Structure formats: C-alpha cells, structure tokens
Amino acid sequence: xxxxxxxQQESEIQETEPEVWELRxxxxxxxxxxxxxxxxLKRICEEHLAGKYRIEVIDLLKNPQIARDHQILATPxxxxxxxxxxxxxxxxLSQTERVLVGLDLRPLKKE
Amino acid sequence: MTEVTDNxxxxxxxxKCPTGIRGLDDIxxxxxxxxxxxxxxxxxxxxxxxxxxxxxxRGATQYDEPGVFIAFEEREEDLVKNFASLGFDLKxxxxxxxxxxxxxxxxxxxIEETGEYDLEGLFIRLNYAIDSIGAKRVxxxxxxxxxxxxTNEGILRAELxxxxxxxxxxxxxxxxxxxxxxxxxxxxxxxxxYVSDCVITLDHRVxxxxxxxxxxxxxxxxxxxxxNEYPFLIDEHGISVLPITSLELDHDVSTxxxxxxxLRLDTMLGGGFYRGSSILISGTAGTGKTTLAASFARATxxxxxxxxxxxxxxxxxxxxxxxxxxxxxxEPYVRQGLLKIHAARPTIFGLELHLVTMxxxxxxxxxxxxxxxxxxxxxxxxxxxxVKSMLTRLIDMLKASQITALFTxxxxxxxxxxxxxxxxxSLIDTWALLRDIEIGGERNRGLYILKSRGMEHxxxxxxxxxxxxxxxxxxxxxxxxxxxTGTARVVQEAKDRVLxxxxxxxxxxxxxxxxxxxxxxxxxxxxLRAEYEAGEEKFRKFTQEEExxxxxxxxVRKEIARIRKADVP
Numbered sequence: 001x002x003x004x005x006x007x008q009q010e011s012e013i014q015e016t017e018p019e020v021w022e023l024r025x026x027x028x029x030x031x032x033x034x035x036x037x038x039x040x041l042k043r044i045c046e047e048h049l050a051g052k053y054r055i056e057v058i059d060l061l062k063n064p065q066i067a068r069d070h071q072i073l074a075t076p077x078x079x080x081x082x083x084x085x086x087x088x089x090x091x092x093l094s095q096t097e098r099v100l101v102g103l104d105l106r107p108l109k110k111e
Numbered sequence: 112m113t114e115v116t117d118n119x120x121x122x123x124x125x126x127k128c129p130t131g132i133r134g135l136d137d138i139x140x141x142x143x144x145x146x147x148x149x150x151x152x153x154x155x156x157x158x159x160x161x162x163x164x165x166x167x168x169r170g171a172t173q174y175d176e177p178g179v180f181i182a183f184e185e186r187e188e189d190l191v192k193n194f195a196s197l198g199f200d201l202k203x204x205x206x207x208x209x210x211x212x213x214x215x216x217x218x219x220x221x222i223e224e225t226g227e228y229d230l231e232g233l234f235i236r237l238n239y240a241i242d243s244i245g246a247k248r249v250x251x252x253x254x255x256x257x258x259x260x261x262t263n264e265g266i267l268r269a270e271l272x273x274x275x276x277x278x279x280x281x282x283x284x285x286x287x288x289x290x291x292x293x294x295x296x297x298x299x300x301x302x303x304x305y306v307s308d309c310v311i312t313l314d315h316r317v318x319x320x321x322x323x324x325x326x327x328x329x330x331x332x333x334x335x336x337x338x339n340e341y342p343f344l345i346d347e348h349g350i351s352v353l354p355i356t357s358l359e360l361d362h363d364v365s366t367x368x369x370x371x372x373x374l375r376l377d378t379m380l381g382g383g384f385y386r387g388s389s390i391l392i393s394g395t396a397g398t399g400k401t402t403l404a405a406s407f408a409r410a411t412x413x414x415x416x417x418x419x420x421x422x423x424x425x426x427x428x429x430x431x432x433x434x435x436x437x438x439x440x441x442e443p444y445v446r447q448g449l450l451k452i453h454a455a456r457p458t459i460f461g462l463e464l465h466l467v468t469m470x471x472x473x474x475x476x477x478x479x480x481x482x483x484x485x486x487x488x489x490x491x492x493x494x495x496x497x498v499k500s501m502l503t504r505l506i507d508m509l510k511a512s513q514i515t516a517l518f519t520x521x522x523x524x525x526x527x528x529x530x531x532x533x534x535x536x537s538l539i540d541t542w543a544l545l546r547d548i549e550i551g552g553e554r555n556r557g558l559y560i561l562k563s564r565g566m567e568h569x570x571x572x573x574x575x576x577x578x579x580x581x582x583x584x585x586x587x588x589x590x591x592x593x594x595x596t597g598t599a600r601v602v603q604e605a606k607d608r609v610l611x612x613x614x615x616x617x618x619x620x621x622x623x624x625x626x627x628x629x630x631x632x633x634x635x636x637x638x639l640r641a642e643y644e645a646g647e648e649k650f651r652k653f654t655q656e657e658e659x660x661x662x663x664x665x666x667v668r669k670e671i672a673r674i675r676k677a678d679v680p
Contacts, residue, residue, distance in 0.1 A: 026232065028229075028231035028232065028234075028235055029231075033227060033228075033229070037226075040226075060231070060232060060235045061235065064235045064236070064238065064239035065239060067232050067235045067236040067239065068213055068236050068239065068240070071215070071216050072232040072236070073215060073217060073230060073232045073233045073236075073257075074228045074229065074230050074231075074232055074233070074261070075228060075229060075230075075231040075232045076228060077228075077232065078225075087221075087223075088221055088222050088223070089222065089223040089224070089225045090222055090223070090224055090225065090228045090261075091223075091224045091225035091226035091227060091228040092225070092226040092227045092228065093225045093226055094225065094226035094227065095224075095225050095226050098223050098224065098225045098226075099223070099225045101223055102222075102223025102225055103223075
C-alpha cells in the first residue's frame with residue numbers, strides 16, 4: 001500500500017527540515033525480551049537516525065492504564081509517534097528489515 | 112455465585128455462576144462453571160455477543176458481580192447503541208463501575224511483527240480492567256480476531272493457553288466467544304482446545320423458511336446439564352432459553368375442582384376440571400370449541416383469577432365481538448387485566464419460538480388458566496414429532512406451575528374423531544369431544560366426555576346449544592328412535608307428546624263409553640222395573656176387581672136367594 005512515493009516525500013522533508021523522531025517502546029517489566037528490544041531499537045536508530053531521535057520507554061506494569069489508552073496488546077511494541085502518521089510494530093525488533101519497514105525507516109545509506 | 116452440591120456424596124463442590132439469563136441456568140443446572148472460562152461458539156448473527164453481554168449485565172444488576180467486556184470486534188459506542196435497544200443501559204452501568212467495556216483495536220495492516228513478542232499488554236489491560244472495578248465476570252468477544260491480526264500462530268496459541276490459565280487463577284468466570292468452524296472443530300481456530308470446562312454452541316437455522324435460534328450445551332465438566340438443542344429468543348428484554356422444566360413427571364397435583372363455565376358440563380364431570388390439569392376440546396369446524404374456551408376463560412376471570420388466552424386463529428377484538436353475541440362479554444376482564452388475549456399468526460415464527468413466547472408470557476403474566484386456541488394451527492409450522500415434543504414441553508411446563516390448560520383442536524371431517532394428529536391424547540387429562548350430528552338436513556352439536564382422568568364423568572352425549580346467554584347443554588333425546596338432536600329431537604319430542612295426548616284421550620273416551628253403558632243399563636233396569644211395577648199394578652187391579660166381582664156375585668146370589676125365598680143354608 002505504502003508505495004515508494006511517500007517515503008521519498010518524507011526523506012525530502014528530512015533533508016530540508018530535520019526533525020526529531022519520537023519513538024515509544026512499550027514493555028511489560030524488565031525482561032530479557034524487553035531489554036533485547038530496547039537494545040535493538042537503539043542500534044537501529046543510531047544507524048539510521050543518529051542524533052535525531054528520542055526513545056521513550058513505557059513500562060505497562062507501572063502504568064497499566066496506558067495499555068488501554070494507547071491500544072497496546074502485545075509487548076514489546078514500538079510506536080512511531082512522530083513524524084506522522086503513527087506507525088506500530090510489535091516484537092523484540094530482532095528482524096531489522098521488518099523494523100525498517102514497520103517504522104518506515106528507509107535504509108538510505110544502503111540504497 | 113451459588114454453591115451446587117450434587118447428591119453423589121462427593122465432597123467436591125462445583126461453584127456455579129448464575130447467568131441470570133432466563134432458562135440458561137435451568138439447562139446448566141445453576142449457571143456457568145464459576146471461576147472458569149466457558150466457550151460460546153456460533154456463527155455470525157447467532158447471538159454470541161448478546162449472551163455474553165447479558166451475562167455481564169445480569170451479573171452486575173442481579174448478582175452484584177461487576178464485569179469486564181473486552182471487545183475485539185465492535186467499538187464501545189456501537190455496543191452501547193446495540194444494547195440500548197434491549198433495555199441494557201451500558202453507560203449507566205459503566206458510570207456505576209459495574210461494567211467496563213474495553214475495545215481492543217487491532218488491524219493487521221498497521222502492525223509489523225519484528226520478532227519475538229507476547230501478549231503481556233493484553234494481560235495487563237485485562238488485569239487492570241478487572242482490578243479497577245473488582246470484576247468477577249469477564250467476556251472476551253471474539254478473541255479469534257487476534258488470529259487474523261497477528262501472523263505468528265505459534266506465539267498466539269501459546270499466549271491463549273496462558274491467558275485462559277491466567278483467567279482461572281484470577282478466579283473470574285469468563286465467557287470466550289468464538290466463530291463456529293466448518294470442519295470437525297467447534298470454532299474456526301479450535302478454541303475448544305483451551306477452554307474445556309464448558310462449551311456452548313449457538314445455531315441459527317432456517318427450516319421451512321422459519322429461522323430459529325438454538326442453544327446447546329456441548330459439554331460441561333463436573334455438572335449435569337441438558338444436552339438437547341434448546342430454542343432461544345431474543346426480544347426487548349434480552350434472551351430467553353426454553354428448557355424442559357420437568358422431565359421427571361413429579362409435579363404437584365391438586366384435587367381442587369374449578370368450574371368449566373358451563374353448569375351442565377360441571378355436573379357431567381362431577382364438579383369441574385381439576386386445577387392444573389390439561390384439557391383438550393376437539394371437534395370439527397364450527398362445533399363451538401372457541402365458545403367453550405371463552406366460557407372457561409370467563410369463569411376463570413369471574414373468580415378473580417388470571418387467564419391467558421393464546422389465539423392462533425382470530426384477532427383479540429374479533430374473539431371479544433363474537434363472544435359478546437352469545438352473551439359472553441370478555442371485555443371487562445381484559446380491561447381489569449385479568450384476561451390477556453395474545454394473538455399470533457402460527458407462521459410468523461417456528462414452533463420453538465412459539466413455545467418460548469408462550470413460556471415467557473406465562474412467566475410474566477402468571478395466569479392460573481391458559482387457553483391455546485387452537486393448537487392445530489401450530490401443526491402447519493412443524494412436523495408431527497416436533498409438535499408433539501413442543502406440546503409435551505408446554506404441558507409439562509404448565510403442569511409444573513399448576514396452570515390449568517385448555518387446548519382446542521380442530522379435527523378434520525372424515526378422520527375418526529378420536530384420533531388427534533399430534534397424538535397428544537396421552538398428555539391430556541380431560542378430553543371433551545364436540546361433534547356434528549347430522550340428521551334430517553340439519554347440523555347440530557353434540558358434546559361428550561371422551562376421557563377424564565381421575566373423575567367420574569357422564570357417558571352420555573349431550574346436545575350443545577349456543578344461546579344469547581352463552582352455552583347451554585341439554586340432554587339429547589334418547590328413546591326408541593335413537594339419539595336425536597336439534598329439530599329431530601324437537602320433532603320426536605312433539606311426536607311423543609302427541610302420542611301421549613292421544614292415549615289420554617282414548618282413556619277419556621273409554622271412560623265416557625263405560626259411563627254411557629252404565630247409564631243405559633241403569634235405564635234398562637229402570638224400564639224393567641217400571642214394567643214390573645206396571646204388571647204389579649195390573650195384578651193388584653185385577654185382584655181388586657176379582658174381589659169386587661166376588662162381592663157382587665155374593666150379593667147377586669143373596670139377592671137371588673132372597674127372591675127365590677130359598678131356604679137359608
């Protein structure tokens with residue numbers, strides 16, 4: 001669905017007006033999986049969005065109300081809050097390719 | 112939750128959680144397994160969501176058990192709207208913290224799976240929802256939606272297993288709904304694999320253009336339950352499931368007699384119908400079945416008892432009008448709320464639904480007498496076995512609640528009157544037969560009691576008349592000419608009267624003849640006497656004359672002697 005045009009537009013925006021990516025990582029307690037997810041997310045962001053991203057980790061065990069408010073079902077979940085539109089991935093982010101597609105991060109360097 | 116002990120003597124007590132849904136608790140012998148999940152499987156539009164929601168609403172309003180509804184398919188606003196039409200105010204219940212609806216939105220196209228994950232988010236949400244209102248009941252509707260949203264079935268299945276286990280440890284009574292599967296599985300995704308304590312299937316079938324919803328308890332661990340398919344009804348008050356109330360035939364019996372509304376019929380039965388008995392009035396068209404039923408209804412209302420009149424042939428107004436012409440005015444009782452006439456076309460829904468409707472009305476109206484006029488029309492809706500099973504259940508239900516039931520039944524001309532198509536006679540306590548007696552170009556009505564359990568009853572055919580004052584039962588003519596009714600009876604009676612008069616006249620005449628004869632004889636005697644008297648007189652005269660003649664002769668002789676100067680001797 002999301003064809004090639006859209007990301008190109010976004011990358012143009014990025015070039016002209018670099019903005020901060022706001023990413024939220026929802027976890028359920030400090031588990032091996034949530035640690036892995038955070039590590040993977042940081043790695044990918046460093047690789048593709050160095051210096052223009054912000055990661056917010058939300059522990060649902062501490063704030064259970066948020067699970068409902070933000071429609072979280074699976075953990076770990078990453079939501080790209082900015083730039084719009086909202087994007088959502090679930091899983092420990094070990095499959096980098098899928099993370100790039102899910103969060104719409106074009107691997108610009110490799111292209 | 113109520114505790115249910117069975118009489119097997121085992122110490123283990125299965126906790127039951129009453130659903131509050133009419134009939135369902137009877138089938139499940141008290142409710143769903145408490146603290147365990149129950150699977151409700153059914154096709155689209157079979158009423159899964161409704162049963163699940165009613166379970167929560169009833170729990171919140173009747174059993175003080177708050178509930179959580181996790182909706183995977185419908186948004187909260189839609190649910191609120193849909194259930195408002197059933198009289199459930201979800202918003203109000205939510206405001207009272209008795210209900211919590213959580214809509215879980217999942218769209219496959221929006222989610223990218225990037226590796227290993229679990230559904231801890233769902234657990235947290237559920238846990239939070241349960242704890243925030245202290246919920247005892249949970250509904251997951253329809254959790255199978257997850258399968259279409261998430262691709263990793265391995266993870267999903269493991270998580271579902273964990274979820275149901277978690278629900279058990281949480282101690283909530285849960286309903287999990289699932290789409291009915293095509294193959295050998297009950298649900299499309301085989302959810303029954305995880306929820307094994309209680310499984311209920313719902314079905315919405317169309318037979319002969321009539322759709323009926325049915326419910327069946329497929330399994331229920333550790334509890335007895337009805338295994339049949341039970342029809343259920345969705346109406347403005349929610350769901351009603353119709354159970355067989357008493358399979359054991361152990362209902363109370365009454366020796367109280369209640370009047371039939373026709374005085375002579377009471378005497379024919381030796382005092383009226385037994386309270387709580389079932390009565391069948393059968394007869395061909397136009398023999399007065401409805402009239403008899405209406406008389407019974409009126410007699411019931413006159414005593415101040417309630418009567419439910421289920422009409423399958425005529426509209427209420429029509430019945431009232433028609434009955435008024437023969438002096439049975441039902442309208443005041445309708446106004447007083449003692450009589451409720453409910454008319455329905457037999458074909459508007461299936462037999463089962465009719466049964467559920469009747470069941471519901473009887474439960475709501477609580478009549479002491481129920482009239483079904485006629486049961487025949489229901490036959491058009493179902494097969495013979497279906498009709499019989501339905502009537503069995505209806506009669507059972509009525510007997511269990513000590514309701515006297517009167518059914519009318521149209522028999523078809525030609526067929527032996529003693530045969531009813533449904534073979535319901537074995538269920539009937541008192542059976543009155545109305546029949547045409549066709550003599551001399553006339554059709555008259557005859558009534559007789561074919562059977563009446565546990566009471567002496569007349570064996571005679573009576574003539575049944577409809578007058579301006581209601582029903583009149585008179586003795587039919589029974590004489591040397593046979594049983595006669597109507598004009599034939601009147602003619603025969605007239606003939607008898609004529610004969611009687613003639614005999615009387617004959618006697619009079621004979622009496623007069625004898626008198627005349629006596630008089631004649633007397634006259635004769637008088638004449639003879641007169642004759643005799645005349646002879647006597649004659650004789651007396653003759654002897655007198657003789658004496659005189661002798662005297663004269665003596666005188667003459669003396670004179671001669673004097674003259675002759677004869678010697679005096």
